[in-house]
Amino acid sequence: MTAIVFYFQVHQPYRLRRYSFFDIGRDQRYFDDTENARIVRRVAEKCYRPMNAVLHSLVDQHEGRFRCSFSISGTALDQMEQWTPETLESFQALARTGCVEFLGETSHHSLAALFDPEEFALQVNSHADRIEQLFGRRPTVFRNTELVVSNDVAAQAERLGFVGILGEGADHVLGWRSAHRVYRPEGCERIKLLLRSYRFSDDIAFRFSNRAWSEWPLTADRFAQWVHGSPADDRVIGLFMDYETFGEHQWADTGIFEFMKHLPEQVLTNDRFRFSLPSEVLAVEDPIARLDLPHPVSWADTERDLTAWLGNRMQTAANAALYELGPRVRELAAAGVPEFVHDWRRLTTSDHLYYMCTKWFADGDVHKYFSPYASPHDAFIAFMNVLDDLARRSERATVTASPSS
Amino acid sequence: MKVLMLGWEFPPHISGGLGTACFGLTQGLAHTGTEVVFVVPRTYGDEDAAHVQIVGCNQVTGPTMPESTRVEEGAASVDTPGPTGVESTSSPHDPPEDPQPLTESWMDPGVTSPRVLAVSSSLQPYQTAESYREWVASLEDSDAPAEARLPSTPATRRAFTAVEQVLAPFGWSEGAVRFVRQTLGGPDRFELSGSYGPSLMAEVARFATAVGELAQRIDFDVIHAHDWMTFPAGLAVARLLGKPLVIHVHASEYDRSGEDVNWEIRDLEEMGIRQADRIVCVSHYTANILKHRYGADPTRLRVVHNAVTHREQREHYHLEKAIEEPIVLFLGRVTFQKGPEYFLEAAARVIQIEPGVKFVMSGSGDMLPRMVERAALLGIARHVHFTGFLRGRDVERMYAMADLYVMPSVSEPFGISPLEAMALDCPVIVSRQSGVSEILTNALKVDFWDVEDLANKILALLRYPALTQQLTEEGRNEIRRVRWDASAQRVVGVYRELVS
Numbered sequence: 001m002t003a004i005v006f007y008f009q010v011h012q013p014y015r016l017r018r019y020s021f022f023d024i025g026r027d028q029r030y031f032d033d034t035e036n037a038r039i040v041r042r043v044a045e046k047c048y049r050p051m052n053a054v055l056h057s058l059v060d061q062h063e064g065r066f067r068c069s070f071s072i073s074g075t076a077l078d079q080m081e082q083w084t085p086e087t088l089e090s091f092q093a094l095a096r097t098g099c100v101e102f103l104g105e106t107s108h109h110s111l112a113a114l115f116d117p118e119e120f121a122l123q124v125n126s127h128a129d130r131i132e133q134l135f136g137r138r139p140t141v142f143r144n145t146e147l148v149v150s151n152d153v154a155a156q157a158e159r160l161g162f163v164g165i166l167g168e169g170a171d172h173v174l175g176w177r178s179a180h181r182v183y184r185p186e187g188c189e190r191i192k193l194l195l196r197s198y199r200f201s202d203d204i205a206f207r208f209s210n211r212a213w214s215e216w217p218l219t220a221d222r223f224a225q226w227v228h229g230s231p232a233d234d235r236v237i238g239l240f241m242d243y244e245t246f247g248e249h250q251w252a253d254t255g256i257f258e259f260m261k262h263l264p265e266q267v268l269t270n271d272r273f274r275f276s277l278p279s280e281v282l283a284v285e286d287p288i289a290r291l292d293l294p295h296p297v298s299w300a301d302t303e304r305d306l307t308a309w310l311g312n313r314m315q316t317a318a319n320a321a322l323y324e325l326g327p328r329v330r331e332l333a334a335a336g337v338p339e340f341v342h343d344w345r346r347l348t349t350s351d352h353l354y355y356m357c358t359k360w361f362a363d364g365d366v367h368k369y370f371s372p373y374a375s376p377h378d379a380f381i382a383f384m385n386v387l388d389d390l391a392r393r394s395e396r397a398t399v400t401a402s403p404s405s
Numbered sequence: 406m407k408v409l410m411l412g413w414e415f416p417p418h419i420s421g422g423l424g425t426a427c428f429g430l431t432q433g434l435a436h437t438g439t440e441v442v443f444v445v446p447r448t449y450g451d452e453d454a455a456h457v458q459i460v461g462c463n464q465v466t467g468p469t470m471p472e473s474t475r476v477e478e479g480a481a482s483v484d485t486p487g488p489t490g491v492e493s494t495s496s497p498h499d500p501p502e503d504p505q506p507l508t509e510s511w512m513d514p515g516v517t518s519p520r521v522l523a524v525s526s527s528l529q530p531y532q533t534a535e536s537y538r539e540w541v542a543s544l545e546d547s548d549a550p551a552e553a554r555l556p557s558t559p560a561t562r563r564a565f566t567a568v569e570q571v572l573a574p575f576g577w578s579e580g581a582v583r584f585v586r587q588t589l590g591g592p593d594r595f596e597l598s599g600s601y602g603p604s605l606m607a608e609v610a611r612f613a614t615a616v617g618e619l620a621q622r623i624d625f626d627v628i629h630a631h632d633w634m635t636f637p638a639g640l641a642v643a644r645l646l647g648k649p650l651v652i653h654v655h656a657s658e659y660d661r662s663g664e665d666v667n668w669e670i671r672d673l674e675e676m677g678i679r680q681a682d683r684i685v686c687v688s689h690y691t692a693n694i695l696k697h698r699y700g701a702d703p704t705r706l707r708v709v710h711n712a713v714t715h716r717e718q719r720e721h722y723h724l725e726k727a728i729e730e731p732i733v734l735f736l737g738r739v740t741f742q743k744g745p746e747y748f749l750e751a752a753a754r755v756i757q758i759e760p761g762v763k764f765v766m767s768g769s770g771d772m773l774p775r776m777v778e779r780a781a782l783l784g785i786a787r788h789v790h791f792t793g794f795l796r797g798r799d800v801e802r803m804y805a806m807a808d809l810y811v812m813p814s815v816s817e818p819f820g821i822s823p824l825e826a827m828a829l830d831c832p833v834i835v836s837r838q839s840g841v842s843e844i845l846t847n848a849l850k851v852d853f854w855d856v857e858d859l860a861n862k863i864l865a866l867l868r869y870p871a872l873t874q875q876l877t878e879e880g881r882n883e884i885r886r887v888r889w890d891a892s893a894q895r896v897v898g899v900y901r902e903l904v905s
Contacts, residue, residue, distance in 0.1 A: 377876070
């Protein structure tokens, strides 16, 4: 048997206002609520709700033989609760079918695993609590922000009790080995690594609507034939992608929804294949080998590394300043002043660093720059100004809070 | 491809950015194998001088970046001589020894493009009607002639007829045309007190006639005319010989003068823009002005950004900075177009938060006295330093001393100075109302009127060293890629649209 594992990523960041130097010390409203509400409502309408409806009917139609998994960041859950609660309810309805699994991740879509293990544990545990409360089951499989995995990240997830972790099936890590097997990261005892099959995944996520692609237009029938053509000893094919693929990155008029409506029936015409949840695959599959991931690998770009978030001086400086503030705001939270850690955690969302990315400019491809800001430098300035204000406020708060403690 | 190119000036005799740009463009064109004959107006001290002079051919050395003594059009270092180059023509004060007659030798295919021809004319770059009158009046007191006569030949008469037809729709043309008729082969020197008066427009028409005559002796495929002074000449040649005309707009009258335009110049620009086969402009920003202010046909508009000529060896200025306080620099003409008052408004906001910052305004211009008063009124006089006019090496030293350079221009067709600052590792903030902002990614950008945002960005650069490092390191790489060869390729593409 070969298991087909769908995992969809749902995430929304809290975008910042154009926070000026002159706002420092005067204005504590850091986030652009108007824009954040507008975007989550738009994406809910174009992607989350219509696609949830498609998936729900697929589960019903195939009587449980179609199944899929999600990872939803805590900030996305917050925004849905706040601005589009009916969308959150449609995810809960999917959970009740028993055919949809919700994975663990950091509450704030952060890179804390790399810079602040203590914060990482706090974010992962609070997110697990939230998932259990909303969807009725505590996650047992973990996916880190942007699929960033290393030996060390996997070990941290293992210590937090997860049985599996998702990763990118990057060529430079696998070498001659297949992404269609389960592995164990070096240095780990129990946790299993489930990899993304990037060619199959990107056929749907990136190439589907590309008219210059030789395979355009891609039909469910054709895609299923490719899947059926995979080697007989393949154990699992991980189709991991952003949920916005459906209706937002690929608009409805590309036929992406129709494609998905028909894909399961086409895949299931061959008895060798079945749809599985990540936890189901990992319960039955033993690791075929250890995989050494000394450096973090992500699912981003062709480099599959961290350069989209930490590739230039602005990004590394902003990231260093961010995590420097962590101990202080957590200390304040422990002393009964939670407001600083609340805002600070929203700043740990990796999107803020991504907006400062300049690597597209090297080859002049500015069209890849997808951001609420006019430029990466503007993104850096707004972020640093906010961080400056938060640092000043938390510093003052420490002074006033200490006599009472 | 053979091009008859008409400009205002060419190195080494340059006083503005147009000469620098034309040099860079012709060098780039040479690399594409395009043959260029470059015609400039130039004054001779001797009225008997041949009206066309061969200059330098391949011996001309151009200005380099950032050594260019020029900063902006007519900015801080106007009138300083260009970098030394071999020059075989004479200056107005130094009569030519033995004017070379026009021969076929300049057509020698072995000679590197462009071949520069100087047409005798009293036109000077960046003149206004007013400055022209003053200049001619000053000549009256000396022995130098204002005009050189045109030979009365059939070719000249044909050229004159074409100029007459081109200028017929214009009110000012009548005086101009009569003036040209008078100087056409006339035995006497033109009387400066003539009833139509000496006028810039009359000289533009006379230059056009001279170019028209010259064009009949040259083999070329396309005419390429830079900025308004040469538009009548370009149109006349196109009419006379049926060759396609490309005009190149480096600045419009609205950039130079705001709303207070000289209507003769503005109408001349519109005539060129409406009648040329293609209009090349230096930015999308300028393209928009041409569309909205002049009714340019978008299907004939082409944007080709300027570039910079790179110098291999650059002097280092690491030890230049003698004071500890951060320096924020404005450098350019202190005129409405350059937005000096926005610089001061932002300075006042920055100083409230960082009282230790020095603001330096370098350059001169009609708004300078008002800016000195404004600084006092804002209560920041202690923090603002006015250096006046800077020349040559002082310009480079100023960039090297500054912690950041601000170009808050109200309207800037291109604007080369940020590239010069970046070449000296000085981070820059440029207004979005500039052409150069379209090609730069490693610069901070503001709307010129948003002084709050300008102050915010000045403070960010002063407070966050990573931002400065990012902009200077990446900026250095970025400006290396701004090359004239690429711009020239685009211009050749425009020629190919017209010449099969």
